Amino acid sequence: MLTTRPIGSIAGRGSSGRYSILRLFREGLNGQRGWSHAWRKATPRPRYKVVIVGGGGHGLATAFYLAAEYGIGDVAVLERGPLGLGNVGRNTTLIRSNYFRPENVRFYDHSLRLWEQLERTLNFNAMVSQRGTLNLFHTEAQRDLFTRRANGMRLQSVDAEALDRGAVRSLLPLIDLDNGRYPVLGGFLQPRGGTVRHDAVAWGYARAASAAGADIVEHCEVTGIRQVAGRVTGVETTQGVIGADIVCLAVAGHSSRLAAMAGLRLPIETHVLQAFVTESVKPLLDVVVTYGAGHFYISQSDKGGLVFGGAIDGYNSYGQRGTLTMAEEVAAAGVTMMPGLARLRIVRQWGGVMDMTMDGSPIVSRTPVAGLIINGGWCYGGFKAIPAGGMTTAHLIAHGTPHPLAAHLDLDRFADGRTCDERGLGPFPYAH
Amino acid sequence: MLRIRCPWCGVRDEAEFRYRGDASVRRPRGDAGLAAFTDYAYVRDNPRGWHLEWWLHVGGCRRLLKVSRHTVSHAIHAVGAPDDHLPPPPDGARE
Numbered sequence: 001m002l003t004t005r006p007i008g009s010i011a012g013r014g015s016s017g018r019y020s021i022l023r024l025f026r027e028g029l030n031g032q033r034g035w036s037h038a039w040r041k042a043t044p045r046p047r048y049k050v051v052i053v054g055g056g057g058h059g060l061a062t063a064f065y066l067a068a069e070y071g072i073g074d075v076a077v078l079e080r081g082p083l084g085l086g087n088v089g090r091n092t093t094l095i096r097s098n099y100f101r102p103e104n105v106r107f108y109d110h111s112l113r114l115w116e117q118l119e120r121t122l123n124f125n126a127m128v129s130q131r132g133t134l135n136l137f138h139t140e141a142q143r144d145l146f147t148r149r150a151n152g153m154r155l156q157s158v159d160a161e162a163l164d165r166g167a168v169r170s171l172l173p174l175i176d177l178d179n180g181r182y183p184v185l186g187g188f189l190q191p192r193g194g195t196v197r198h199d200a201v202a203w204g205y206a207r208a209a210s211a212a213g214a215d216i217v218e219h220c221e222v223t224g225i226r227q228v229a230g231r232v233t234g235v236e237t238t239q240g241v242i243g244a245d246i247v248c249l250a251v252a253g254h255s256s257r258l259a260a261m262a263g264l265r266l267p268i269e270t271h272v273l274q275a276f277v278t279e280s281v282k283p284l285l286d287v288v289v290t291y292g293a294g295h296f297y298i299s300q301s302d303k304g305g306l307v308f309g310g311a312i313d314g315y316n317s318y319g320q321r322g323t324l325t326m327a328e329e330v331a332a333a334g335v336t337m338m339p340g341l342a343r344l345r346i347v348r349q350w351g352g353v354m355d356m357t358m359d360g361s362p363i364v365s366r367t368p369v370a371g372l373i374i375n376g377g378w379c380y381g382g383f384k385a386i387p388a389g390g391m392t393t394a395h396l397i398a399h400g401t402p403h404p405l406a407a408h409l410d411l412d413r414f415a416d417g418r419t420c421d422e423r424g425l426g427p428f429p430y431a432h
Numbered sequence: 433m434l435r436i437r438c439p440w441c442g443v444r445d446e447a448e449f450r451y452r453g454d455a456s457v458r459r460p461r462g463d464a465g466l467a468a469f470t471d472y473a474y475v476r477d478n479p480r481g482w483h484l485e486w487w488l489h490v491g492g493c494r495r496l497l498k499v500s501r502h503t504v505s506h507a508i509h510a511v512g513a514p515d516d517h518l519p520p521p522p523d524g525a526r527e
Contacts, residue, residue: 256478267474269454270503315451318480318504324433325446358474415470427473430451 016207019123038203039210044217044242048076050397051235051244053222053258055079057088057198057383058375059250060205061390062397063214064122069391070398073213076244077206078237080221084202087253090320090352091383092275092297092309094288096133096193097158100149101422103408104361107388109158110405112192114387124204126196127302132287133193134163134171136337138182142292146188153190161189174284176339182293193288195299201386225262231370232262246397248373253353254318255363255376262369266377267358267414269429271312273380274322274351276330278344280304294333306344308334312354312380314430322351354380359419360432364392364402365410373397374411379432436499437511441492448491455484455498455514480504482521486514 016036017023027034050066052059055077067073095115097108119126137143150160165177168187177184206216217239224236225247234243249258259266281304288299295311310330313323327349335342355377357363362385363377375393378385392406402410408420425431434446454476460468480503487497500509500518510518 254480256476257480265471265475265477267476269476269478270480315501316454316478316483316485316503317506319506323446323506414474415466428453430453 016211019125038207039216042076042210042215042217044076044078044215044220044237044239046241047234047243048215049074049244050076050246050248051242052077052248052250053235054086054250054252055083055202055206055216055218056086056250056252057201057205057386058252058378058389058393059248060202060209060216061386062248062250062375062393063216063390064205064209064212065391065394066397067209067212067214070394072394072398075209075214076242077209077214077216078220078222078235078242079216079218082218083206083216084199087352087354087382088202088386089199090275090350091198092299092307093195093198093301093383094133094193094297094299095128095196095384096190096288097384098133098135098149098153098160098188098190098193099422100152101420102152102156103420104422105153105156105158107392107405107409108384109156110391111385111388114391115196115384116192118196118201118204118387122204122208124200124207126200126204128194128196129302130192130194131299133190133290134168134187134287135290136168136175136184136187136292138184138293140185143185150188159190159192161191163187163189171287172285172289174338174340175289176337179336181336189287195288195301196383197302198383201383205386205390222258222261225258225372227262227369227372230368232372244371246371246373248375248393248397250375250393252355252376252378252382255355255374259367259374262367262372264367264369266363266374267411267427268355268363268377269316270318270353271314271356271430272317272319272322272351273309273312273354274326274330274349275307275309276327276346276349277301277305277307278341279347281306281344289337291333291337294329294336296330296333296337298334298338305347306341312356312430313351316430318353320351320353322349354378354382356429356432358414358427358429359421360423360425360429361420362389362409363411364389364396364406365412366396367411434501434506434508436487436497436508438489438492438495438497439511439513440495441489444489444492448489449487449497450490452486452488452496455486482509484518
């Protein structure tokens with residue numbers, strides 16, 4: 001279990017102080033003049049013990065756990081742009097641990113347990129909402145498959161419940177259970193699944209990591225990785241050369257490009273995944289629902305917009321935008337499941353680029369270059385994994401050996417023939 | 433939305449095709465060893481720029497096409513048969 005001290009007790013440079021309802025009240029009386037920046041805008045020093053490339057969810061979480069769990073505060077997080085504009089701010093904010101393979105269930109459920117205490121750990125309101133994740137099934141074969149998955153989860157003491165049509169109907173009155181093509185036979189619910197406000201995750205981890213001593217450096221793009229005799233010595237950036245004993249890449253979507261700077265090729269293809277949000281409406285959907293006869297998932301944000309998405313566009317792309325072909329497919333699946341959606345306007349649509357790996361599982365691993373560590377390959381499931389990804393990457397950096405929960409996520413698994421292929425699809429990233 | 437000029441069918445909508453991955457990968461000789469086969473099965477250049485790739489024309493002639501496409505702009509520079517050597521992209525090799 002997590003033993004992290006509350007952030008307010010960690011003495012840090014430029015701390016923004018502890019947030020509390022009392023302080024909110026006091027600042028209200030004081031004209032809100034007592035607040036400071038949530039994290040220090042650092043300029044990089046010439047040298048650090050650990051340099052983390054990428055100020056997204058995983059990079060910031062890694063920096064935080066390095067300081068808070070493993071006592072390593074001599075850390076810089078280098079972010080190309082401002083924090084939170086990459087994939088940590090582009091996902092559909094879902095958290096869950098309803099996986100099939102035991103090692104995946106253990107890893108993602110550890111993440112879910114860290115999410116459950118995240119706000120206390122970070123002293124930051126990330127709006128963690130365990131509203132439940134419901135996977136609908138439409139055929140008897142699919143019911144059997146989901147039953148097997150749910151039983152596998154329950155064997156590991158992870159929550160999973162089967163719902164019949166009546167229970168689905170009372171939970172989701174707006175779902176068209178009898179749609180002509182794929183009538184809904186029932187669903188599997190993970191009550192502990194839900195949503196988290198993604199921007200707050202980036203800000204909360206950045207603030208906590210900064211308070212614990214890490215330097216968060218924005219607008220600092222890495223342009224090269226320096227090595228001597230097969231060992232990293234630092235990175236070249238737009239703000240000069242920064243030395244480091246350990247360089248950690250946490251740049252999912254662009255892992256191949258950064259790894260190429262160190263002369264490495266990865267089992268990854270980059271693909272674009274899009275997401276959509278409708279205009280705000282009154283509360284109508286209080287669980288996360290996935291449609292089982294297509295690739296479609298939807299939830300309602302606290303602001304009232306329905307946030308939804310589907311599959312990746314399907315061909316290699318670094319373009320951070322979606323294409324209409326997939327937008328049409330996603331809309332068709334959504335309207336089939338929830339016909340009322342057709343009456344809502346889509347107000348925003350966007351895309352993020354994913355590291356799609358050859359087995360659909362992430363990479364938290366050492367590399368053939370000594371001191372170079374990769375956190376990447378998150379496919380389109382990186383957001384829910386942020387706490388566990390950061391924790392296990394910090395463990396790997398601090399101890400030099402994999403965290404037991406992420407030992408199966410090493411790069412060697414491909415050559416060794418022990419890939420972790422949740423869906424059994426084979427080495428075709430565009431199919432995962 | 434891509435429009436791919438199939439050498440046999442003419443310009444067709446992306447919806448008629450299925451993506452089949454990196455076309456620059458070559459199967460090694462049978463005695464090439466484990467490292468070469470691991471590379472072949474799993475490891476990719478994944479360029480940000482021009483990419484040589486397979487597209488299967490499932491909704492048309494059902495033939496496999498070799499396509500040179502840019503992974504940021506999605507522009508298609510050349511399309512050919514599987515054993516064609518496509519002309520190099522306008523701005524040189526892969527970025």
